[in-house]
Amino acid sequence: xxxxxxxxxxxxxxxxIRFFVAGEAPNSIIARDNLRRLRESLPEIxxxxxxxxxxxxxxxxxxxxxxxxxxxxxxxxxxxxIFYGNLSNSDPIRRLIETSKDWPGSGPKxxxxxxxxxxx
Amino acid sequence: xxxxxxxxxxNPCFSAAIRKIPTGIDGLDEILDGGLPAAGxxxxxxxxxxxKTVIGLQFLVQGALLGHPGIxxxxxxxxxxxxxxxxxxxxxxGTLEAKGSxxxxxxxxxxxxxxxxxxxxxSVMAILRHKARALEARRVIIDAPDVLLRLLGDxxxxxxxxxxxxxxxxxxxxxxxxxxKDSFGEGSDSYREFLHYMAECVIQLDQRVMxxxxxxxxxxxxxxxxxxxxxxxxxxxxxxxxMVIPVTHASLGHRALGESIPSGIxxxxxxxxxxxxxxxxxxxxxxxxxxxxTFACSFTREATSRGERVFYLNFEESLDAMVSCMLGPGxxxxxxxxxxxxxxxxxxxxSQGIEEHLIQAFGVISEFEPSxxxxxxxxxxxxxxxxxxxFDYMLxxxxxxxxxxxxxxLTNLTxxxxxxxxxxxxxxxxxxxxxxxxxxxxxxxxxxxxLLILKSRGRNHSNRVHRFGISSRGVEILGxxxxxxxxx
Numbered sequence: 001x002x003x004x005x006x007x008x009x010x011x012x013x014x015x016x017i018r019f020f021v022a023g024e025a026p027n028s029i030i031a032r033d034n035l036r037r038l039r040e041s042l043p044e045i046x047x048x049x050x051x052x053x054x055x056x057x058x059x060x061x062x063x064x065x066x067x068x069x070x071x072x073x074x075x076x077x078x079x080x081x082i083f084y085g086n087l088s089n090s091d092p093i094r095r096l097i098e099t100s101k102d103w104p105g106s107g108p109k110x111x112x113x114x115x116x117x118x119x120x
Numbered sequence: 121x122x123x124x125x126x127x128x129x130x131n132p133c134f135s136a137a138i139r140k141i142p143t144g145i146d147g148l149d150e151i152l153d154g155g156l157p158a159a160g161x162x163x164x165x166x167x168x169x170x171x172k173t174v175i176g177l178q179f180l181v182q183g184a185l186l187g188h189p190g191i192x193x194x195x196x197x198x199x200x201x202x203x204x205x206x207x208x209x210x211x212x213x214g215t216l217e218a219k220g221s222x223x224x225x226x227x228x229x230x231x232x233x234x235x236x237x238x239x240x241x242x243s244v245m246a247i248l249r250h251k252a253r254a255l256e257a258r259r260v261i262i263d264a265p266d267v268l269l270r271l272l273g274d275x276x277x278x279x280x281x282x283x284x285x286x287x288x289x290x291x292x293x294x295x296x297x298x299x300x301k302d303s304f305g306e307g308s309d310s311y312r313e314f315l316h317y318m319a320e321c322v323i324q325l326d327q328r329v330m331x332x333x334x335x336x337x338x339x340x341x342x343x344x345x346x347x348x349x350x351x352x353x354x355x356x357x358x359x360x361x362x363m364v365i366p367v368t369h370a371s372l373g374h375r376a377l378g379e380s381i382p383s384g385i386x387x388x389x390x391x392x393x394x395x396x397x398x399x400x401x402x403x404x405x406x407x408x409x410x411x412x413x414t415f416a417c418s419f420t421r422e423a424t425s426r427g428e429r430v431f432y433l434n435f436e437e438s439l440d441a442m443v444s445c446m447l448g449p450g451x452x453x454x455x456x457x458x459x460x461x462x463x464x465x466x467x468x469x470x471s472q473g474i475e476e477h478l479i480q481a482f483g484v485i486s487e488f489e490p491s492x493x494x495x496x497x498x499x500x501x502x503x504x505x506x507x508x509x510x511f512d513y514m515l516x517x518x519x520x521x522x523x524x525x526x527x528x529x530l531t532n533l534t535x536x537x538x539x540x541x542x543x544x545x546x547x548x549x550x551x552x553x554x555x556x557x558x559x560x561x562x563x564x565x566x567x568x569x570x571l572l573i574l575k576s577r578g579r580n581h582s583n584r585v586h587r588f589g590i591s592s593r594g595v596e597i598l599g600x601x602x603x604x605x606x607x608x
Contacts, residue, residue: 022242085237
């Protein structure tokens with residue numbers, strides 16, 4: 001029933017990210033900048049980014065098992081993934097997001113199911 | 121405050137200036153002249169299975185039990201496997217965690233993670249700092265950081281991160297123990313040098329095989345601003361954790377020889393002016409079948425019948441075998457076993473290294489508090505590894521007993537009667553106070569038993585060769601009654 005929503009106009013794919021940085025550590029500054037560039041290069045994607053500064057919220061890092069910074073966790077779209085590093089090489093994350101973006105082409109039903117699964 | 125610290129560091133008596141935290145591990149604090157540096161890094165280096173993690177955990181648990189919280193940061197193990205591992209040593213980590221005395225942080229690398237540029241250990245340091253403050257912990261074990269550091273991809277970055285970690289540990293005044301492996305792969309020499317430079321104290325553990333028996337050794341390589349034992353020390357890992365064998369002290373703390381104690385053989389008492397002496401070490405030596413064990417058991421029965429405790433360490437026979445054999449010469453050890461005055465331990469010499477043997481024997485001694493120890497037979501100790509291992513074992517055991525006023529009776533099996541004259545073949549004569557030589561002589565179709573007192577410190581003894589017999593009445597020295605005036 002919700003399938004029709006994705007017909008026609010380009011679908012706005014949502015990308016939910018949890019981004020772990022360590023204050024103003026050099027790698028964390030570089031990573032912030034690289035992430036900004038990545039967002040700019042993917043205008044069709046709607047990003048939702050939660051930034052966790054491990055110096056302020058170490059408990060979250062511990063709970064999520066993130067022991068190096070910067071680290072980026074893709075929560076949506078599925079299947080998601082975890083990246084360590086300052087994103088100086090953003091190819092892997094771009095490919096992960098873009099592969100997910102291409103799903104509508106493989107059939108609207110597929111996307112619908114995937115999204116429902118992701119939201120559950 | 122600057123003046124205070126300056127005043128301290130200017131103190132030439134440096135061991136007083138360094139604050140230390142006792143490890144609570146027997147023997148280790150002795151080597152470290154008090155304990156680990158209270159602020160800064162101690163490196164615990166060793167190959168796989170050398171006991172690094174056990175020592176780290178033990179330090180943490182001993183501290184936690186005394187009300188000093190600590191943190192275990194491991195890059196290699198899961199929390200639950202560390203808990204299980206600790207339980208094997210009787211350490212209830214779970215309870216200590218619930219009380220907030222211990223925290224385990226398992227910082228294992230997520231195998232699915234994709235590397236997309238440079239990163240650092242900012243997060244793990246933030247977590248560690250957070251936990252240390254929450255628990256008010258001063259002790260931190262950093263177990264196998266190389267696993268995560270390796271991911272940084274190059275040695276310069278690894279050093280940078282370690283340096284940062286070390287600075288932080290110093291700033292926060294934490295006592296940190298870091299376990300590292302022995303081999304660092306490529307460029308290992310300069311990396312090792314760097315690690316050693318960073319640390320206040322470096323302890324090297326190793327495990328080696330000598331004649332098919334594994335032994336563990338420990339050596340302190342450096343300890344900034346402190347005195348320390350510079351030798352290599354044997355240590356063991358037992359069910360209670362690691363234990364370093366106490367150093368044989370330069371000053372012999374042996375007690376003086378005391379009163380005579382009946383040997384359980386009336387004739388032997390006569391020719392030795394009263395029997396064995398308290399705090400002494402007596403060696404009964406002879407070839408196979410000369411009656412050494414019978415002499416030792418006669419003494420055991422005599423001592424236990426007077427209500428004294430005897431620890432019988434047998435390297436050759438099982439309890440059942442020995443007890444039933446001794447019924448032949450009329451020596452019934454069963455009452456002593458039932459009353460608990462006789463503690464019998466039977467063990468194969470090759471089953472463990474000398475450290476484990478010593479720890480086991482010292483354990484029985486401290487718990488059972490015997491007046492006497494019988495070791496049957498010390499010749500079997502060669503099977504603990506080597507001639508040197510046997511010597512070390514016996515010397516440390518006798519030393520331990522003499523310092524505690526425990527009288528020892530040793531038996532020794534010699535291959536031929538000529539060898540018996542060399543006493544033990546182990547050079548132990550300096551710690552042996554009395555030697556009884558037993559031998560079998562074949563004369564015109566029959567065999568005769570002979571006995572000779574080779575040495576008896578501070579006492580008159582017969583210089584003659586005495587004949588003796590073993591019958592259902594036990595050992596009888598023949599023809600002693602008439603010649604008792606002949607002792608020399």
